[in-house]
Amino acid sequence: MSSRAVQGAVAALAWVICLLSGATGTASVQSTAARRPNVLLIMADDLSDDVGTFGHPVVRTPNLDRLAARGVRFTRAYTQFPLCSPSRVSMLTGLRPDTTRIHDLQTDFRTIHPDVITLPQVFRRAGYVSARVGKIYHYGNPGQIGTPGLDDPASWDHTVNPRGVDKDEEPMLTNFTPGRQGFGSSLAYYASPAPDEAHTDGKVATETIALLEQYRDRPFFLAAGFYRPHCPFIAPTRYFDMYPLDQVRLPPAHPRAPDIPRPAWFTNPPHWGLDEQQQRLVLRAYYASISFLDANVGRVLDALERLGLADDTIVVFVSDHGYHLGDRGQWMKQTLFERATRAPVIVAGAGVTARGASSARVVEFLDIYPTITGLAGLAAPAGLHGRSLAPLLVDPGAPWDHAALSQVRRGNATDGFMGYSVRTERWRYSEWEGGRGTELYDVEADPDELRNLAADPTHRDTVTDLQQRLRALMAQGEPPRP
Ligand SMILES: [Ca+2]
Structure with a gap:
């Protein structure tokens, strides 16, 4: 032993x-x-940083605002793989996707790594009670709602799999992409007359509150996994009413530059053919889903305060990746652009001293595991690929010369290929198919990533430097299988 x-x-x-x-x-x-501080890990599904807490002018998230007031917002936090299961497994094992070898939505990581110690397991082994409500590991959303999904039983003492009225409302959806497979990858919405508490995410909040009450006297690691704003965009009507259509602005219609490699794009044809009014309706539904998520998070935060647990609990809020909302015709995830790779992270509560601050340092989702174990004073397993964000929780502008690596696959495991992208505070550099296609963006000057500078001789040294950083981060994982 x-x-x-x-x-x-x-x-x-x-x-x-x-x-x-x-x-x-x-x-x-x-x-x-x-x-010993408790841990409350709150996860959203497919939430970009288009939220008021991160500066969005329209989308209101008062409860995330109040969580952020008790902690640090990370405005340059990057997923390792902008797709549910690869991202979640990487974050919860603290290992890069080329090490976990989870690049799809079907593989159970225990079949590859039976003995890996997950983040919740560290707490379980230290005598904490570890419990999950809803989607923490991958779950087909909405297909597997009400089931354990691709859960990891070794991570938890107690699990709850809520199922709400939204499952019964799927026949009511307005679906603008009937040709795409299932509602889990559709641009489809429904403004529901059912009350908050009847929805799956309302039940995630209710069940999480029940666990807080049940385990309030024990050190706990509780994970609340919400399903919104993942599609289909079902939320109570009043959240749709918060966003009149004339307030919903589409992104500028930038063309696709011809020198951007074809695999860089996910949504083909652009917008999957939706017209502008349909795009506005989808945007409104996504915003409504965010505000509904925010309200449910608020109920959990209320309970934490009511039970006197707020001061003794580390609260981490994180999405699993970002989300395109029509920029250059792109929707959803699975690109290596900013919008799909960057996602909100808030670390708040016990042990966080820089309250209400934001940090623009480049951090990876891999950093969440050692951050949480470190704040709790527990030893993390050797060999994790991330680093503790503790210095940034004291001084959000502390020196931090680290880059983020993200990757995504095109095609399947046998005949597909990978794209890799490295992000520093100023630059994004991406390579597809072993370098057959390359991209360089000066994200500081060109935040929409419109001008590919990879072939520009004046940036040759920058490309060389970023290639070295990319290779060094890739070397942490194992090489992708051919
Ligand atoms: Ca997701």
């Missing part, structure tokens, strides 16, 4: 003794809880 396993066993034994010793045991449980 490893020393870590021994520590876990000792901690577990201590709990058994606490629980068996009755009233005295309860007192010692509470004193342990006071020493």
